[in-house]
Amino acid sequence: MSESEKLTKSKDVIAYLAEQFPNCFSLQGDAKPLKIGIFEDLAKRLEDDEKVSKTRLRTALRHYTNSWRYLRSVKVGSERVDLDGEAVEKVLDEHQQHAAEALKESKERAAERAKQRKAADTKSEDARNKPKKKPAPATKANKKPKPARKPAPKLKDVELNSLSVGQQVQVKAGNRPMPGTVVEIDKTDVQVQLANGLSMKVKAENVFVKQ
Template identity: 50%
Template sequence: MESTEKFTTSKEVIAFLAETFPKCFSTEGEALPLKIGIFQDLAQRLDDDERVSKTLLRSTLRHYTNSWRYLYSIKEGAHRVDLDGVEGDAIEKEHSDHAQKQLEESKAKAAEKRKAKMAQQPKRSEKRQFNRPKGEKPANSAQPESKRGTKPKNNRPTTTPPAKLTDGDMKQGTRVTVKLGKEPMPAVITEIAKDGIHVQLDTGMVVKVKADALRLARSKRS
């Protein structure tokens, strides 16, 4: 049982016409020139077929006859065919010239589209630059290498390391620095005990540390 679902695209209609009228329409290979007035013949033959609307049939014929494959077939002296493949009138020079002009214009438009598409793509040199391996520097960014075995000079002034506390410094009120983290913190001794030395940080917090963790503040060594 044939499907009654309506066709929705020209591609579907062309395939249907090629199957129904194989001596007139085709989907590949060399096309045949169609009889002038072929639309009226199709409308009559397909009048009872609900799958093809006349609007879609007309647009499909326009699409078919504007294709390069069909325009190639319009040559002077070639005979047009009807739905059953019966040859009719010969193609006149005027019609042949018009078809060739239409073919050239269509090819020119296609070439312009390809050219515009190529222009939008990045150039090869730009692609190579974008795809440079990670960590690789451009050729013009090279810097002179330093001499082997030499180290960059350090112009920072040398500083004397903090001095350890003497027995005379172990008393309340001595300004010291205590290393509790990465950096030494200023503090003052508040109590000397057997189990450690109590110091008060500038923040107000009191901590108990060993003598080895203390250094004399610079102001006391001037």
């Protein structure tokens, strides 16, 4: 059997148990109190069943016995049943008290969750209905002045033989000239260390100096 055929959800495991043991488990109507220690019986009966694991069985059984429908069924004098629906023992007073307390706590938790959901829904609804503030119209007082762009420096061509190592120059390497320092002069090429740390070799016609 492939992994996809295994039952992984508690509700599916419970439905499977109701199908396999209809005189013990039920999905609707009144539930029957289960025999104490019925998990061991289940594990033994289904040990070769690849649809369910012991872990899934234990979790599903906990869900089943914690349901309000089941807790209401645990009353003094009721018969506990085995997997075949046979009565094996009676519900004791202490078992009824435990079930009643568990039912009360479960209902209180459910009421608190409902209260929190309602409060969250109300808060969300209020947030949706709250009028949005319109942005203040732009005025001269609140308009931020645009920073003035620095004018491009005025440059002039430079002859290769007038350059010297260490000289500050401007290098045309894009839309705007970039400042740099001459580090080497080789025939018609000039090696320049740019202000951003990069080093590049350019032709002499791409090197300028400020006027």
